[in-house]
Each structure stands twice: as C-alpha cells, then as structure tokens.
Amino acid sequence: MRSTTTIYALSSGTLPAGVAVLRISGPHVPAIIPELTGRPLLEPRRAVLCTVRDETGAPIDDALCIHFPAPASFTGEDVLEVQLHGSRAVTAALFRRLAMFDGLEPAEAGAFTMRAFLNGRIDLTAAEALSDLIVAETDAQRRLALSNADGAQRRLYEGWRGELLSIWARIEADLDFSDQDDVPPEFGSLVREQLAALEARIGIHLDGYRIAETVNEGFHLVVAGAPNTGKSSLFNYLAKRDVAIVTEIPGTTRDLIEVRLDLDGKLLRITDTAGLRATSDPVEQIGVERARNATRGADLVIVLDDGAQPVPDIVAEQVMIVQSKADIRPHLPASPAISTKTGFGVDDLLEKISAILDSRTRIHDTVPSRQRHVAHLERCRESLARARQSPAFELAAEELRVAADSLGRLTGAIDVEDLLGDIFSRFCIGK
Incomplete structure (x- = not known):
C-alpha cells in the first residue's frame, strides 16, 4: 500500500520527560528533512545531532534525528524519528511546525502499526503481539508477546x-x-x-489457549472460608497494604475485592470474599452469594480453616485447605499453615501457589x-x-x-x- 499522507505522533511517554521521541512516517519525510534540520539529507539509520527549526528558521531544540528510508523501516515507509528534550513547550513547538506542512496529519491510535501491516512488514498476529507487549505487566506476558511478535x-x-x-x-x-x-x-x-x-x-x-489466557488475564486465586478465619488479613498481607477492612466483627467483608500481583514473573489476581455462612442479613446474603460465584470461577481457591468453625463446602476447579492463625494454635493438622501476624508459613504458601501457576503457564510451543x-x-x-x-x-x-x-x-x-x-x-x- 502506498500512502498519500504522512503521519506524526509522540511515540515516547507522558510529558514532561528527559527525552521525547517523535515519529514521522510517510512519503513527505524526505522533503521535510531539509526544512526541519537545514540538512539536505541524513545518512540512513544513523543518529545525527541537528538543530530543529521552526518556519522562521528560529531554533526549536537540538535533537537527534534518524532517517529510516523505505522500505527498511517499521512501517515500510520513509520514517524520521526526532529525539528532543521532553518538555511540553518544545514538543508543542515542533507539533505546530509539522502541522504547517502540506500532507502531514497527526497519527491516530495504532496508525503506525496499521501501516506496517498494510505494507507487509508485519502480519495481524504480530500486530496483536506488539499491542500485548506494550501492556505487558509480567515477565511471562512479555515472553509470550515477544515470541508472537517475532513471527x-x-x-x-x-x-x-x-x-x-x-x-x-x-x-x-x-x-x-x-x-x-x-x-x-x-x-x-x-x-x-x-x-x-x-x-x-x-x-x-x-x-x-488456556495457557495464554492465564498468562495474559492472570491466574485467579480466591480466598474463602467462614467469617473471621483471617481471609482479609491474608489478602492485605499479600497485597502489602490495607486494602480490605479487618475487624473482629463477623461479616465485615460484603463485596468482592481484587488486587493484581506479580508472583515470580506471572500475573496473580487475588480476590477477597465474604465469610461463608448462613445469615438472615440481606446485604450479607448478597456478599455470600457473590463469594460462592467467585469460587466457582476461580483457578484456585484457598479455604482458610481457623480450627474453630466448620470448613465450608467449596465448588471450584482446585481447592487448597490452609490452617490460619497458626500463632495461637499449638496443635495444627499436617497441612499448610500460616500466621499473618508473624508471617509464619506465608512464603511456603506462596511457593505452593507459584508451583501450581508454573504448571498452568508453562509454554512449550506456540499457543x-x-x-x-x-x-x-x-x-x-x-x-x-x-x-x-x-x-x-x-x-x-x-x-x-x-x-x-x-x-x-x-x-x-x-x-x-x-x-x-x-x-x-x-x-x-x-x-
């Protein structure tokens, strides 16, 4: 595809910043290089220090300029990248200058990648992978996206x-x-x-696909159990901040609360739930029903057992019973046990969760x-x-x-x- 317009946009992060990178792509790039830099041409794919000037010839900023001639560029078109100081005033002045050129227009979201696809530089799966790579939160997401972006x-x-x-x-x-x-x-x-x-x-x-879905969407862990078994305390301990309210009053948690954590390079979504019990409180009943629904859709449910209340029946893909309040319980059954007050057993619990997550996200081939x-x-x-x-x-x-x-x-x-x-x-x- 041969474009008749040239697009430009800021390709770096939010301003102000140490450096701003502006990308220009299209057939007008060779003509605007001398207008912007005062140089008749730039050596291909080599960073050159230039004084970028406005329409009167006054300097806008000293910038590194790189020309990628077509078709050997990301978009397959002539591309000019301008690396300048990342102030709002500097970039605004350059944007005003570019808007004065005929045939130039601001790029819409995804326009550079779209041109790369239309010009045969990448296929649809690679374009999607680039999008995934940009928003990757964990190392596993990065590896999956990078593999697909590589074709x-x-x-x-x-x-x-x-x-x-x-x-x-x-x-x-x-x-x-x-x-x-x-x-x-x-x-x-x-x-x-x-x-x-x-x-x-x-x-x-x-x-x-289930593997990729778990990598990209996160492994869903639900913390469940009877009221006051330490669910919100464990939730806050793992989140490393006070997200859920913790009191000695049963039924404090009514709604679902979720946090996203990076566990050994993999995305873990943890949901705190209402205590599972029979109740006449209509609001708490809604919370209990939501907790039941959350456990049914979870990848793993950790059910906390404080030894003082019956362990509720859970319908879930995988359930792990964990003894809570280990600091005040001298005799514990032979099963995972934790104390969020002392930190006892929490690291071991996380290792068990990580091992389960590894088994669910181990990618042996393209997915x-x-x-x-x-x-x-x-x-x-x-x-x-x-x-x-x-x-x-x-x-x-x-x-x-x-x-x-x-x-x-x-x-x-x-x-x-x-x-x-x-x-x-x-x-x-x-x-």
Missing part, C-alpha cells in the same frame, strides 16, 4: 495454510484437469490421513493468544473434519477453501491467487 504464530499458521493449499490444489487439479497425465489422479486415503493429522495438530494447538485466534482455528478444524468425511471432491474442495480462508484471516494474508500459483508451480499446467 512464531505467523510461521505456524502459514505452514498449515501451505499444506492446505497444496491438498486443495490437487483436488482442483483432479476436478479440472483430470485429462492431464502429470496431475495426481485422486483424493484418496493418503490425503484424508493428511487432513486428519492437520486437524489433530490444530486441536493440540487450541488446547494451549493461540486471543479469542479471535481460537474462533478462526475452530472454524478451520471443523471444515477439515467435513472435508475429510465428504464423499464428493467438490464438497471437500469447498471445505478446504473455508479452512484455508480461516487460517489466512488469522494473519491477514488471504490471497485468492495462492491456489492458482500452487497448481501452476506443481503441475505445469498449459505447457
């Missing part, structure tokens, strides 16, 4: 799509060119086995990282199953077209000429 997903999906196009081409060739001696004759058992194998690989890949990916992959797998079971070549070919289309939509690389290219290159049609 791991694109290579996987394009490889699968290439296999599909090859099979599709053979079917189309059998349908349209069956009189040619050099075209494979049938869509037989071998092809069906290939489709079944690809379908199985996609299924295994889809199973990894789908967004629900959009899951939807397209599911559609692809369903089409493969129908193609494999279809008795008619025409129906199988149509299902493979849908499957290939789904994979193409994942990366944004849908091209109707792919099939013809595959046929011509493999079967020498027309010679």
